[in-house]
Amino acid sequence: MEAVKCLSGGASLEANAESVLRAITPSLDPTRHKGQAGKIAVIGGCREYTGAPYFAAISALKIGADLSHVFCTEGAATVIKSYSPELIVHPILEESYNISGVNDEGKRDISKKILSEFDKWMERFDCLVVGPGLGRDPFLLECVSKIMTRARQSNVPIVVDGDGLFLVTNSIELVSGYRLAVLTPNVNEYKRLVQKVLGCDVNDQNTHGELLSLSKQIGNVTILRKGKSDLISDGEKVQSVSIYGSPRRCGGQGDILSGSVAVFLSWARQCNSAAERESTISRTNPTVLGCIAGSALLRKAAALAFEHKKRSTLTTDIIEHLGQSLEAISPAS
Numbered sequence: 001m002e003a004v005k006c007l008s009g010g011a012s013l014e015a016n017a018e019s020v021l022r023a024i025t026p027s028l029d030p031t032r033h034k035g036q037a038g039k040i041a042v043i044g045g046c047r048e049y050t051g052a053p054y055f056a057a058i059s060a061l062k063i064g065a066d067l068s069h070v071f072c073t074e075g076a077a078t079v080i081k082s083y084s085p086e087l088i089v090h091p092i093l094e095e096s097y098n099i100s101g102v103n104d105e106g107k108r109d110i111s112k113k114i115l116s117e118f119d120k121w122m123e124r125f126d127c128l129v130v131g132p133g134l135g136r137d138p139f140l141l142e143c144v145s146k147i148m149t150r151a152r153q154s155n156v157p158i159v160v161d162g163d164g165l166f167l168v169t170n171s172i173e174l175v176s177g178y179r180l181a182v183l184t185p186n187v188n189e190y191k192r193l194v195q196k197v198l199g200c201d202v203n204d205q206n207t208h209g210e211l212l213s214l215s216k217q218i219g220n221v222t223i224l225r226k227g228k229s230d231l232i233s234d235g236e237k238v239q240s241v242s243i244y245g246s247p248r249r250c251g252g253q254g255d256i257l258s259g260s261v262a263v264f265l266s267w268a269r270q271c272n273s274a275a276e277r278e279s280t281i282s283r284t285n286p287t288v289l290g291c292i293a294g295s296a297l298l299r300k301a302a303a304l305a306f307e308h309k310k311r312s313t314l315t316t317d318i319i320e321h322l323g324q325s326l327e328a329i330s331p332a333s
């Protein structure tokens, strides 16, 4: 199956995203137990943002993951739980304002406690999504750096989005050379990444070459550059997903994408039957497959939601169409 054709160097080719989706989506086999279709954790949710981690975590469930966790601050946790009883919410993160009277030693103890709380769960996760609605509090980000380092030591894939990209752009060593990392920058996040890593401004005359260089420079991590077309590269080649989505640019669509990529990359890593081993798909990096599938599904769901809701289309409407969009490509029975 030639689902993923690509050219190296400066060119990219449109991925056959539907074939990728069909190949990596597992069948609903009655012998499978809870957890086998994916256990995802989103690290995000703070005083300002509760929508973003919710969107990422609920999207993972709506696509077909079995369990979806959120690690956030205490204040955000109550709010996120009230959005949905389906999510498992851990109120473990702390922001500086909440511990302003605590001395350095006290802060170290809090940091250790956060890490040990996370450690109890980490080995169970198929993928982490770090960043949707995380905020930029320095103490919180320092704790999240430690969480990422721990996940990396345990070979747990990490999708980095939103404020997670702010953290990683300033501490690139957190993901550098980690082949199970995926960065999903929007226009601003990409600009900051290019400036920091390549030391220049974004060059729209050399889109593909620049994306290849950026990925290579960070040790071949997979990058999904969001935009009119989504461009995906692991430093070897560039592929695009340009399926028509929606003209509505409401906030939160990137959060759906990060939750979706987490599920699909987990599924792509499980795809190892003999037939799949022979195919182009199985020779493609699972992180790249996850990006292609996530991007395509989000765009299809956005198109369907827009058909119904037009100008009033919101992120929650798009989430409601994720299942139908996947069903049209890979039917449940």
Ligand SMILES: NC(=O)C1=CN([C@@H]2O[C@H](COP(=O)(O)OP(=O)(O)OC[C@H]3O[C@@H](n4cnc5c(N)ncnc54)[C@H](O)[C@@H]3O)[C@@H](O)[C@H]2O)[C@@H](O)CC1
Pocket (backbone or CB within 6 Å): 048, 049, 050, 051, 052, 053, 131, 132, 133, 134, 135, 161, 162, 163, 186, 187, 188, 189, 251, 252, 254, 255
């Ligand atoms: N409901 C929620 O809780 C949401 C929270 N979000 C979170 O908010 C935090 C910050 O993310 P943002 O994406 O807002 O931060 P960014 O710094 O990436 O972008 C913010 C600004 O960029 C501008 N912008 C967008 N597209 C542009 C373009 N093509 N050219 C020029 N400027 C452009 C926007 O108007 C906005 O003012 C993250 O943690 C994110 O996850 C967002 O995901 C949106 C939804």
Ligand SMILES: Nc1ncnc2c1ncn2[C@@H]1O[C@H](COP(=O)(O)OP(=O)(O)OP(=O)(O)O)[C@@H](O)[C@H]1O
Pocket (backbone or CB within 6 Å): 162, 185, 186, 187, 226, 227, 228, 229, 230, 245, 246, 249, 250, 251, 252, 253, 254, 255, 256, 257, 295, 298, 299
């Ligand atoms: N100009 C565009 N035309 C069509 N689709 C787009 C366009 N820009 C972004 N998208 C789609 O919307 C998705 C989200 O991209 P966007 O740039 O809005 O992310 P974001 O800013 O991180 O979103 P969020 O508000 O969740 O943080 C991308 O996967 C992409 O497919």
Ligand SMILES: [Mg+2]
Pocket (backbone or CB within 6 Å): 161, 162, 186, 254, 255
């Ligand atoms: Mg975003």
